[in-house]
Amino acid sequence: MPARPRVIRALLFDVFGTVVDWRGSIIRECRALGRRKRLGVDWDAFADAWRAGYQPAMARVRSGELPWMNIDQLHRTILDGLLAKFGIDSLTEDEIDHLNRAWHRLDPWPDARRGLALLKRRCVIATLSNGNVALLVNMAKHGRLPWDAVLSAELFRHYKPDPQAYLGAAAMLGFEPGEVMMVAAHKDDLRAAQACGLAAAFVRRPREKGPKVKLDVTPDQDFDFNARDFVDLARRMAA
Amino acid sequence: MPARPRVIRALLFDVFGTVVDWRGSIIRECRALGRRKRLGVDWDAFADAWRAGYQPAMARVRSGELPWMNIDQLHRTILDGLLAKFGIDSLTEDEIDHLNRAWHRLDPWPDARRGLALLKRRCVIATLSNGNVALLVNMAKHGRLPWDAVLSAELFRHYKPDPQAYLGAAAMLGFEPGEVMMVAAHKDDLRAAQACGLAAAFVRRPREKGPKVKLDVTPDQDFDFNARDFVDLARRMAA
Numbered sequence: 001m002p003a004r005p006r007v008i009r010a011l012l013f014d015v016f017g018t019v020v021d022w023r024g025s026i027i028r029e030c031r032a033l034g035r036r037k038r039l040g041v042d043w044d045a046f047a048d049a050w051r052a053g054y055q056p057a058m059a060r061v062r063s064g065e066l067p068w069m070n071i072d073q074l075h076r077t078i079l080d081g082l083l084a085k086f087g088i089d090s091l092t093e094d095e096i097d098h099l100n101r102a103w104h105r106l107d108p109w110p111d112a113r114r115g116l117a118l119l120k121r122r123c124v125i126a127t128l129s130n131g132n133v134a135l136l137v138n139m140a141k142h143g144r145l146p147w148d149a150v151l152s153a154e155l156f157r158h159y160k161p162d163p164q165a166y167l168g169a170a171a172m173l174g175f176e177p178g179e180v181m182m183v184a185a186h187k188d189d190l191r192a193a194q195a196c197g198l199a200a201a202f203v204r205r206p207r208e209k210g211p212k213v214k215l216d217v218t219p220d221q222d223f224d225f226n227a228r229d230f231v232d233l234a235r236r237m238a239a
Numbered sequence: 240m241p242a243r244p245r246v247i248r249a250l251l252f253d254v255f256g257t258v259v260d261w262r263g264s265i266i267r268e269c270r271a272l273g274r275r276k277r278l279g280v281d282w283d284a285f286a287d288a289w290r291a292g293y294q295p296a297m298a299r300v301r302s303g304e305l306p307w308m309n310i311d312q313l314h315r316t317i318l319d320g321l322l323a324k325f326g327i328d329s330l331t332e333d334e335i336d337h338l339n340r341a342w343h344r345l346d347p348w349p350d351a352r353r354g355l356a357l358l359k360r361r362c363v364i365a366t367l368s369n370g371n372v373a374l375l376v377n378m379a380k381h382g383r384l385p386w387d388a389v390l391s392a393e394l395f396r397h398y399k400p401d402p403q404a405y406l407g408a409a410a411m412l413g414f415e416p417g418e419v420m421m422v423a424a425h426k427d428d429l430r431a432a433q434a435c436g437l438a439a440a441f442v443r444r445p446r447e448k449g450p451k452v453k454l455d456v457t458p459d460q461d462f463d464f465n466a467r468d469f470v471d472l473a474r475r476m477a478a
Contacts, residue, residue, distance in 0.1 A: 072413070124376060134413030137363060137388045149376045150388045154411075172393075174311070174373030 006181075006199050006224065008237070010173050011119055012128035012151070012166070014184035015136065017208040019116075019127075020106035020143065023047055024207075029102040033095070041086050044210065049085075053078035058130060058159045070132035070154050076100045103131070104138035108145060109205065115230020116146055122237060124148045128169045128182065130159045149173065161192030170198065181224060183233065187216070190223060201225035201233055245420075245438050245463065247476070249412050250358055251367035251390070251405070253423035254375065256447040258355075258366075259345035259382065262286055263446075268341040272334070280325055283449065288324075292317035297369060297398045309371035309393050315339045342370070343377035347384060348444065354469020355385055361476060363387045367408045367421065369398045388412065400431030409437065420463065422472065426455070429462060440464035440472055 016022045030043040057074040060066045069077075079100050083091065091099070119125050126149040127136050136150045151169045158164035170180040177197035184190050185205035194200050201224060204217040219226035227233035255261045269282040296313040299305045308316075318339055322330065330338070358364050365388040366375050375389045390408045397403035409419040416436035423429050424444035433439050440463060443456040458465035466472035 124380065126376075132413075133388065133411045137365075137412060141363065141387060148380060148389075149372065155394060172372045173376060174371075 006178060008123055008181045008199060009175050009179040010124035010126060010170070010181070011201075012126055012169050012180060012182050012193075012198070014160075014182070014186060014189050015127050015129035015131055015139070016106070017205055018183065018185040018203060019112050019145065020108050020139065021208070022051065022103070022106050023210055025106040026050065026102055029099070029105065033099060037090055037095075039088060039090070041088065046082060046086060048209075049082055050075070050078055053081070062159055062162065068157050071103070071130055072100065072132055072135060075103055101135075101138075104135050105142050106139055108143040109229065111229035111231045113144060113146070115232075115234055118231065118234035119237070120146055120148065122234070124173055126151045126169065126173065128160070128165065129153065160189060163192070163196045166193045166196040166198055170196075183230075185217075187220065194222070199224045201227060203227050203229060203233060245417060247362055247420045247438055248414050248418040249363040249365060249409070249420070250440075251365055251408050251419060251421050251432075251437070253399075253421070253425060253428050254366050254368035254370055254378070255345070256444055257422065257424040257442060258351050258384065259347050259378065260447070261290065261342070261345050262449055264345040265289065265341055268338070268344065272338060276329055276334075278327060278329070280327065285321060285325060287448075288321055289314070289317055292320070301398055301401065307396050310342070310369055311339065311371055311374060314342055340374075340377075343374050344381050345378055347382040348468065350468035350470045352383060352385070354471075354473055357470065357473035358476070359385055359387065361473070362420075363412055365390045365408065365412065367399070367404065368392070399428060402431070402435045405432045405435040405437055409435075422469075424456075426459065433461070438463045440466060442466050442468060442472060 013019055026047040027043050030046055034041055034043060057078060061069055116125055125147060127147055128151050129136055130153045132154045133150055133152045136152055140147055140150065151172060153159045153165045156164045156168035167177060170177045181199035181201055182190055182193035183201045183203060185203050185208060187202065190200035190202055202220060206215055206217045209215060225233060225236050227236055252258055265286040266282050269285055273280055273282060296317060300308055355364055364386060366386055367390050368375055369392045371393045372389055372391045375391055379386055379389065390411060392398045392404045395403045395407035406416060409416045420438035420440055421429055421432035422440045422442060424442050424447060426441065429439035429441060441459060445454055445456045448454060464472060464475050466475055
């Protein structure tokens, strides 16, 4: 663990995969739609393909190939391609739009709400997601997540891991980077935050990509905390 | 009342004076400081002068005379002038900074927390204040205000009543202007929101400027709602 003691005033949370179970939620919504519309589709593969389009889409924005587009727009672009690829042509525009907004209705991991409530007593708790503000606000209402602030890459027009997102979020909350800790299930997100001077807490989410994908969830002594979940993180921060 | 029925999906709240009692809170903090530091100052006049500097300071930003400065910075600029004017020269930099952040510790009006909890069941509830994000987040923690989102003129770099603030907030929440209602104790704020296509709810705060100043709190049929307080607004919206 880093030697320098820190006073952490704010926690910034990655959301997709760290706070919410995107894969389980998307598959559940897709299956329900498939039953209603009598579609024979491998929805696990569909959900994985939708998510797989996400990083390349952001990379096209980051490179300037695409103008700024928020995640709702990027999700829709990917979705339109997948509907064609999977041969799904019986959905109305309203049904496609509702499906695209399944990302606004992702369910939290079982510990998330309780862990956030505990952490909120100690620090400012805010999102720092590549998801857009509307998506994150709707998701918080859906999952009753008690954020103090909903911050998004959208506010800085730079997707993580661009440094502008981490530094912009710390500044917007009125804190120095060293007073802020990024919380994520993704080590690359944490390392980018650390490169900006933020502290880092790794939270294990071994099932993020489903039961068949083995993820690297080993603790790493480069991080300030390594926790099983948010309740465990609250306990470790109080220790 | 406007004839067109509206489905209101989000409420945007003015904050200073509408949600929190800025004058009572600032006077109380100033008096406590005055006792500690043995300062003989008319703190009512001091608080009123501090607030009176606020609109002219924003006007200087709006005109381009000053670069973008957030409200913490504008409050500090005004405060530095007032300390000189009132002959207060015994405060340390830490004490001045703490005093400037009294605006982060304003107390809600007695109905605010309960009324917001009721309104939150029905709509997205968000701030739309000229106060900066850090100020609003700290204030929400201080007063336990259950915002779904903390939006600020700071995000749009346009102070209310510039249209960019109202339109930017509606867009950021993913709604059309007509799906959003501004809630304020200030009729000019509401009229500016209406000019952008938002609905408007007037809430009476007759004591905002203290017991001696008589404010215009008469209902106005141009507004969609006229309410005594937030609990009354929730009741009227449910009717």
